[in-house]
Amino acid sequence: MSASPRRLLLTSIHDVSPRFEGEIDRLLDVLAPQVGMRLAMLVVPNHWGDAPLVPGSPFARRLRGWADAGVEMFLHGFTHRDAGSHAGLADQLRGRLMTASEGEFLGLSRHEASRLIVHGRALVEEVIGRSIDGFVAPAWLYGRGTLEALDEHKVAIAEDHFRVWSPASGEQLARGPVITWASRSKARLASSLVAAALLRRAPIEVLRIGVHPPDVRHPRLMRSIARTLAVAGRNRRPAAYVDLLNAGSSRIVRHARCSQSERPS
Numbered sequence: 001m002s003a004s005p006r007r008l009l010l011t012s013i014h015d016v017s018p019r020f021e022g023e024i025d026r027l028l029d030v031l032a033p034q035v036g037m038r039l040a041m042l043v044v045p046n047h048w049g050d051a052p053l054v055p056g057s058p059f060a061r062r063l064r065g066w067a068d069a070g071v072e073m074f075l076h077g078f079t080h081r082d083a084g085s086h087a088g089l090a091d092q093l094r095g096r097l098m099t100a101s102e103g104e105f106l107g108l109s110r111h112e113a114s115r116l117i118v119h120g121r122a123l124v125e126e127v128i129g130r131s132i133d134g135f136v137a138p139a140w141l142y143g144r145g146t147l148e149a150l151d152e153h154k155v156a157i158a159e160d161h162f163r164v165w166s167p168a169s170g171e172q173l174a175r176g177p178v179i180t181w182a183s184r185s186k187a188r189l190a191s192s193l194v195a196a197a198l199l200r201r202a203p204i205e206v207l208r209i210g211v212h213p214p215d216v217r218h219p220r221l222m223r224s225i226a227r228t229l230a231v232a233g234r235n236r237r238p239a240a241y242v243d244l245l246n247a248g249s250s251r252i253v254r255h256a257r258c259s260q261s262e263r264p265s
């Protein structure tokens with residue numbers, strides 16, 4: 001079956017950090033046969049404050065190699081860990097219960113979020129030798145200060161559980177839930193297997209799949225990831241997040257131009 005140009009598949013690896021190098025390799029082993037290098041990596045500059053991304057290190061060279069091979073690179077928080085300074089009790093509970101205290105950008109002021117985005121972006125861009133493609137908050141949780149900071153810095157692309165948007169233009173780029181797997185408890189693992197089985201066949205225009213380093217510890221979960229990619233890949237084109245920018249008519253024009261000249265120089 002040929003892939004409809006409107007049916008896209010966006011795949012991402014979360015929590016890319018030297019701490020999880022082995023896990024990232026195992027995830028790539030499962031993803032690459034389906035999507036090649038047409039995927040995104042969400043990079044954490046200093047996971048939990050003790051796994052720094054160091055320019056010139058072996059892992060930094062690997063990250064640049066993946067970027068050179070076409071992997072999209074997103075800044076993904078700074079330490080990924082929630083320092084626990086939420087203004088409201090509701091946000092405090094949301095951060096703790098939903099993410100095991102990993103909602104780093106949920107409770108930050110605009111000033112704090114801005115400082116970490118500037119610092120993290122500079123580090124990741126130094127390592128990969130190009131601009132980042134966007135920002136994704138840890139656990140997809142954005143507080144008001146973070147949303148304001150992303151607008152201020154004209155970040156091209158951001159996403160949460162339910163949508164992809166451009167802080168730079170204010171444009172909504174895609175809608176629909178992301179398929180992801182949870183493994184902190186047997187109940188969560190079981191429900192994420194069920195959700196993946198349902199959502200991978202859903203008639204969503206842009207289907208997003210997000211995988212995490214701890215996924216590799218669970219064979220059933222890894223089989224579900226492989227199956228989800230195989231099923232979704234039957235009638236979807238593996239795509240890049242940047243394909244969503246200027247989508248619609250310009251997407252068709254771009255395709256027409258490519259097919260005429262094969263490969264623009």
Ligand SMILES: [Zn+2]
Pocket residue numbers: 014015076080138139
């Ligand atoms: Zn994460």
